[in-house]
Structure formats: C-alpha cells, structure tokens
Amino acid sequence: MNFDLTEEQRSFQHEARRLARTELAPKAARWDTEAEVPWENIRLLAEHGYMGLILPEEYGGAGANLLDLVIVLEELAWGCVNTSLFVFSANAQGNRIVQLGTPEHKERYVPRIARGELHASHAMSEPGAGSDARRLRTKAERDGDHYVVNGNKCWISRGSVAGLFITNVTFTDENKKGLLLIERDTPGVEIGKIEPLMGHRGSPSTELLFRDCRVPVEQRMSEGDLNASLFSMSFSRCCNAAMGIGAAQRAFDEAVEYIKTREAYSKKLSDLQGLRWMVADMKVRLDAARLLIYRAAASAASGFPSESQAAVAKTFANEAALQVISDAMQLMGANGYSREYPLERIYRDVRGFAIAGGTTQIQRNLIARAVLGKRDHSGN
Numbered sequence: 001m002n003f004d005l006t007e008e009q010r011s012f013q014h015e016a017r018r019l020a021r022t023e024l025a026p027k028a029a030r031w032d033t034e035a036e037v038p039w040e041n042i043r044l045l046a047e048h049g050y051m052g053l054i055l056p057e058e059y060g061g062a063g064a065n066l067l068d069l070v071i072v073l074e075e076l077a078w079g080c081v082n083t084s085l086f087v088f089s090a091n092a093q094g095n096r097i098v099q100l101g102t103p104e105h106k107e108r109y110v111p112r113i114a115r116g117e118l119h120a121s122h123a124m125s126e127p128g129a130g131s132d133a134r135r136l137r138t139k140a141e142r143d144g145d146h147y148v149v150n151g152n153k154c155w156i157s158r159g160s161v162a163g164l165f166i167t168n169v170t171f172t173d174e175n176k177k178g179l180l181l182i183e184r185d186t187p188g189v190e191i192g193k194i195e196p197l198m199g200h201r202g203s204p205s206t207e208l209l210f211r212d213c214r215v216p217v218e219q220r221m222s223e224g225d226l227n228a229s230l231f232s233m234s235f236s237r238c239c240n241a242a243m244g245i246g247a248a249q250r251a252f253d254e255a256v257e258y259i260k261t262r263e264a265y266s267k268k269l270s271d272l273q274g275l276r277w278m279v280a281d282m283k284v285r286l287d288a289a290r291l292l293i294y295r296a297a298a299s300a301a302s303g304f305p306s307e308s309q310a311a312v313a314k315t316f317a318n319e320a321a322l323q324v325i326s327d328a329m330q331l332m333g334a335n336g337y338s339r340e341y342p343l344e345r346i347y348r349d350v351r352g353f354a355i356a357g358g359t360t361q362i363q364r365n366l367i368a369r370a371v372l373g374k375r376d377h378s379g380n
C-alpha cells in the first residue's frame with residue numbers, strides 16, 4: 001500500500017493551494033456576508049479546468065480521478081467553502097450524467113458543465129422526504145413521447161443558478177423511481193424561495209416546483225433507477241467529507257498561529273500543556289479523516305466509490321471537522337467566536353456537511369448494513 005501522492009497529485013494540490021490562498025481566502029467573507037454567488041472565482045477556476053477535473057477528456061474534462069478531486073476540493077475549501085461547492089457540484093453532477101446518462105445526455109450537457117457554462121443540481125429532497133427516499137412523491141406521468149412532472153423539491157443546492165436539474169421522480173406508469181434530466185427553462189419549472197440556511201450562503205439552496213412540466217421521454221437517465229441514484233451519492237459523500245476537512249484545516253491553521261503569539265500567565269499559549277494536547281488531538285482527527293477520505297476516493301475505479309467506505313469517511317470526517325473547528329474557536333477565546341475571524345463562518349459552513357448528502361445517522365445505517373446485513377423488519 002502506497003500512501004504517497006503521485007507527482008501529478010502533488011502538482012494539483014500545490015496549484016489549488018496557491019489559488020485558495022491568493023484568490024479565494026481574501027474574499028471568502030464577502031460571499032457569506034452578502035449571500036452572493038462567487039462568480040469571479042467560478043470563472044477563474046473554470047479557466048483553470050477545475051469544473052471538469054474528473055470528467056472524461058472526450059467531453060472536455062481533464063480525465064483525473066476522484067482521489068485527485070478530493071485533494072483539490074480540500075485545498076479550495078481551505079480558502080472558501082462557497083467556491084469549492086461549485087467545483088464539487090460541476091464534477092459530481094457531470095460524473096452522474098457520464099455514469100448514468102445516455103450518449104446524447106453526455107454530449108449535450110457534460111462539455112458545458114466542464115467549461116463552467118452550465119450548472120446542474122441534484123433535486124432529490126422534498127418537504128416530506130429527506131433521508132427516506134422511498135417517500136419521494138414527485139411524479140412523472142407518461143403522455144405520449146413526454147413525461148408530465150408534478151411535485152415540490154426543497155433544499156436544492158445552487159437551485160437559483162442551475163440550468164439543469166437531475167431530478168428524482170416516480171415513473172407512475174411503471175411504479176418505478178428514477179432520474180429525469182429537467183432543463184430550467186422548461187415551462188412548468190418554478191424556482192421557489194431561497195432557503196435561509198445558516199451557512200453555504202454563497203451557494204444558494206432553493207425550493208423547486210414542477211407544475212405540469214412536460215419533459216421529453218429521452219431525458220430519462222438510462223441507468224438511473226433508485227438504487228443507482230442512491231449509490232451515486234457515495235461520490236458526493238467523499239467530496240463533502242473532503243471540503244469539511246479542508247475548511248477544518250483552515251481553522252486549525254488559524255488557531256495554531258494564534259496560540260504561538262498570544263500570551264497568558266507569562267507564557268505563550270502554545271507552551272501550556274493542556275492546549276498542546278488539544279492541538280495534538282485536532283491533528284490526529286484531521287490526519288485520520290484525510291486517510292479515510294483518500295481510501296474511499298481511491299476505491300472509485302468504476303466511476304463511484306465503495307458505498308460503505310464513503311459512509312465511513314463521511315461520518316468520521318464530518319464529526320472530526322466540527323470538533324476541530326470548535327476546538328480551534330476555544331483556543332482563540334473570544335476572537336474565535338468573533339466575526340472578525342473566519343472561524344464562525346467556517347463552523348456554519350461545515351455544520352451543513354453533516355446533514356447534506358445523507359446525514360451521519362444514515363451513513364451509520366449504511367455502515368451497519370455492510371457489517372451486519374439488512375435488518376429483517378425494515379429492509380433498510
């Protein structure tokens with residue numbers, strides 16, 4: 001087993017780190033405070049090829065793999081979570097279309113996603129169904145060569161700027177759940193209210209409503225049944241975990257620099273044994289999370305990573321990241337809690353990662369199922 005990054009991966013990491021420090025970090029507070037989409041960063045990163053990093057070269061991507069992507073996302077999130085979310089989304093939704101779509105879907109959408117011209121969102125959650133996908137109610141009724149879609153979605157990340165929705169529906173004539181690609185300008189698509197989330201404020205989440213929305217039958221994703229759709233989330237979970245750890249690393253770095261200069265009781269804070277052990281525990285959490293994320297990402301030989309490895313990585317990394325950020329705030333005292341430092345913003349952004357993409361409880365269900373098999377009474 002080799003734990004070293006390749007030369008190419010080190011170069012991806014180095015370049016993403018440089019952009020995160022010089023371009024993203026200095027403006028990160030603005031997108032949060034103003035609830036503004038970081039368009040100038042998105043354009044810059046698109047020019048550098050980040051939007052299509054893992055997408056196939058034949059569709060305009062760079063042909064990298066999921067391990068390369070998580071390394072890059074970690075660095076970008078160090079500088080600005082809101083910006084990293086757009087890079088994550090382009091690669092994750094582009095990959096979903098590559099893995100589950102028809103050749104026509106790939107040709108029509110993936111090159112535009114790779115160029116950063118088209119933003120796609122995954123529209124699954126509904127007011128009555130989040131964790132439990134069996135309760136999803138959005139319907140697609142066959143009418144000749146169209147489906148007529150009706151239903152309400154919520155919490156759809158980047159919904160207000162997306163041009164395409166990869167939408168979980170029930171095909172009523174077959175009583176089967178699956179995925180339909182719905183373009184934003186299709187009559188009957190309505191963007192509802194912007195969800196007032198505590199974080200991810202530069203990456204707006206919205207309600208999304210379908211009212212007798214007629215979608216050509218060719219827009220059905222050929223490989224996208226419910227199981228494939230749920231399995232495809234393992235990819236996003238590795239990215240989610242990596243962005244959380246990248247942001248937690250930023251909080252850690254801030255706190256370490258702070259305690260090296262701040263004094264109390266005639267000593268540098270960094271000379272107090274109790275605080276030194278806190279720093280050591282934070283470092284252990286970051287390193288362990290990173291290794292679990294890399295292991296899960298490296299398992300993605302055929303497009304999606306191992307479901308249970310991604311669940312292990314997400315569970316540990318989400319909780320480790322929140323603990324590290326909370327400890328970093330504690331190390332910095334009132335300054336850690338002040339808006340003049342980035343820690344409170346980082347905490348708000350990272351808190352959402354433990355809910356988005358499947359909660360840590362749902363990840364534990366997946367892990368337990370991999371260890372113990374399905375439960376008899378629920379099939380879950």
Ligand SMILES: Cc1cc2nc3c(=O)[nH]c(=O)nc-3n(C[C@H](O)[C@H](O)[C@H](O)COP(=O)(O)OP(=O)(O)OC[C@H]3O[C@@H](n4cnc5c(N)ncnc54)[C@H](O)[C@@H]3O)c2cc1C
Nearest residue numbers: 122123124125130131155156157352355356357358359361
């Ligand atoms: C920042 C953010 C971005 C998001 N982006 C998107 C998006 O782009 N697209 C999209 O479709 N959705 C998105 N979501 C929604 C997200 O996927 C759901 O919030 C999530 O799946 C949980 O669903 P819920 O909120 O309905 O909670 P519920 O499913 O109602 O769960 C409530 C609580 O019960 C627990 N729980 C539920 N079932 C079980 C069980 N079987 N065993 C143990 N505990 C259980 C949950 O873990 C949670 O703690 C986003 C959410 C957030 C916060």
